[in-house]
Amino acid sequence: MRQGLNVAEAREWIEGATPVLSAERVGASEALGRVLFEPVVSTRRIPPADCSAMDGYAVRRADLAGAGPDDPVELRVAYEVAAGGRALQALARGEVARIFTGAPLPEAADAVVKQEDTREVGGGVRFLCQPEPREHVRDAGEDIDVGDVVLDPGCVIRPSEIGVLASLGRSLVAVHRRARVAILSGGDELVEVDGDVSGGRIVSSNSYTLFAQCRAIGADPIYLGISRDRPESVEQQFRAALHADCIVSSAGVSVGDHDHVRSVLEKLGCRLEFWGVNMKPGYPLAFGRFEAGDSAGGLCGALVFGLPGNPVSASVTFEQFVRPTLLRMMGHTRCFRPTLQVRVGETLRKKAGRLHFVRITLEEQDGEWVAHATGSQSSGVMRSLTQADGLLVFPLEATELAEGARATVQILDDGFFAAERAGF
């Protein structure tokens, strides 16, 4: 097992171990945000028949030869065709049909003249021009034809994709499975949210944060509760987690825990790949995996992330390593948070050897983003993360980022780019 990887090394290592999950069929209306598994091929034409693109009149062009503003041609309205309706008979010479947007073109008609280019008179209509061939006619299959690949595998399903699926009559769609994520925590000092916190006990808040971090990306978290600092308790909990795609354990803060977790994982057949990433917060991160189909029942080769116990460390390591992993599992290709280039608001200092993720807020100033560290950077102070727009990347070997220096910020807030005003 390697120890003390750099952030990029850890990321690559995990990426190399990450499987993409198989497909399931879900109702198209429930597929929002999911990733398409196979191409969607149309079995329909849209529009289903030649139809009118305008409210107006379906005509036979030959009847309007020579028509002009000063030379209108008057024709008889034989019938009307509504959208969803159907022409009762072919258009005879000298006849036109009143037609509405989306309505099928009558047989023998070869163009549509829009209402504005006509004048109603008595029992007929005057036409002020001769249309081009098939003017204002939408051809059958113009939008989508039979056999067209309408959506490609890998596409993320948004509302417009759901609309297109509906128009093709597809009520089911094959998408990548959601990643099932077992969430575990451990430590004698931990209680659930409704537990008694007297005597120095604290709420296992990490479980709730991590649960929500999974939900926020459409993964399927399963919260397995708190194990106690005894090997049998830890083992029982991990056994319950073995059928997940990914196990995310956040340790209590006592040192003893880690040892139990490690020995239990080894007993269950997990290969620990590395321990420790040169970052702050979040150094004590462990990563391992079960082989697919191994004896302990890790059927799908669950990945295992042992996150640190400190709330900020747990949340930040989830962001850096677990979130992109789960997105990749679920078929996404854009798995990373957006980054911005910013200016450092106040000089930052640290020792070399660890990459720091500094919790910051961003302020726009003269067309540039300026980053200010939130108050406490203690890894126990979760409140500082609620106040942050993102994490400033203070590189591994750097010891100072002077005021005004350029730096990279990873945006954590999904709503960061949303605006208070429309902008036009």
Added chain:
Amino acid sequence: MRQGLNVAEAREWIEGATPVLSAERVGASEALGRVLFEPVVSTRRIPPADCSAMDGYAVRRADLAGAGPDDPVELRVAYEVAAGGRALQALARGEVARIFTGAPLPEAADAVVKQEDTREVGGGVRFLCQPEPREHVRDAGEDIDVGDVVLDPGCVIRPSEIGVLASLGRSLVAVHRRARVAILSGGDELVEVDGDVSGGRIVSSNSYTLFAQCRAIGADPIYLGISRDRPESVEQQFRAALHADCIVSSAGVSVGDHDHVRSVLEKLGCRLEFWGVNMKPGYPLAFGRFEAGDSAGGLCGALVFGLPGNPVSASVTFEQFVRPTLLRMMGHTRCFRPTLQVRVGETLRKKAGRLHFVRITLEEQDGEWVAHATGSQSSGVMRSLTQADGLLVFPLEATELAEGARATVQILDDGFFAAERAGF
């Protein structure tokens, strides 16, 4: 009723009519993405007691006066305190306690020396320095104290907020209600997704798109199906919708429809505020509202949007007017899509008098975004919307946007800013 408003006028009019919805209490873990209704005030201290910020030794500073690397002081380890544990007795003079991160500080201890600054020897420990007063001690309530306002009303609940709520023992939280949105469509030519499309009938795909557009922002859509082109059918459907916060109707494309909708709405007591917005796609948009508590049972004063029937027009008008309205109802303040300043990829032309929303893809070129129109801009061609990154705003009175000109693009794709690589 006014007719033919400009986009910004319509937006302001609607904004002035939009109520912010009241509160409901939901499980904190289910509150992701919701907007906090009232301040969250802490009834706890975090940390709950003075505790250690490091693995090391709790000491009485006075015992270590004069300690240095060449002058170590050796002291006896009296006991150990784990996180969640508790010191059995106060620290006596000349004694230290082994202590772990998060563990409560024993009585009489006044600092922590971290493990790295000590050397274990036989039954004792050598200290190589005297700590500062309260060094490596986290004070009780340092992160959060009793009475602190931890989260402000209006804050959007993200995973870190859920973690903070958990640590405070809050399993319920008061948030703005989800907007209940009744979705209706009408037209004799429409069928549901599993319906028979022979004879020129088409799927009411708008309903599915609009349903997903509501879901995507956390609103609560209720799909009421398709009404037929008869007044009693339209009335029955609108009556079923009266208890919603917002009614979104998308007409079929036949002209007769609109008249039924308008007369039914008037009969039910809806005040139609305006009809027609100078935009393309999407001119035939209607907006109205029921008065709160009126005789027809519009209890909460439902807003009514009558959207055009063409798929792209329906989706684009939802984006421009319904989406920000629903977000505002649910307590959000950043209700608008992000916009980017871009360069026009190919010269665009139109007539003056309507603002055009041009479906475009964006390409990065020399550090700038360049917008290219997607193939068809027909308002029937929904596929072009699936291919678009956003909508380019071609202003009302402009007739040309030359290649290379600056323009504003509204980003529609929630995943647009996500990245394939981490970026650091």
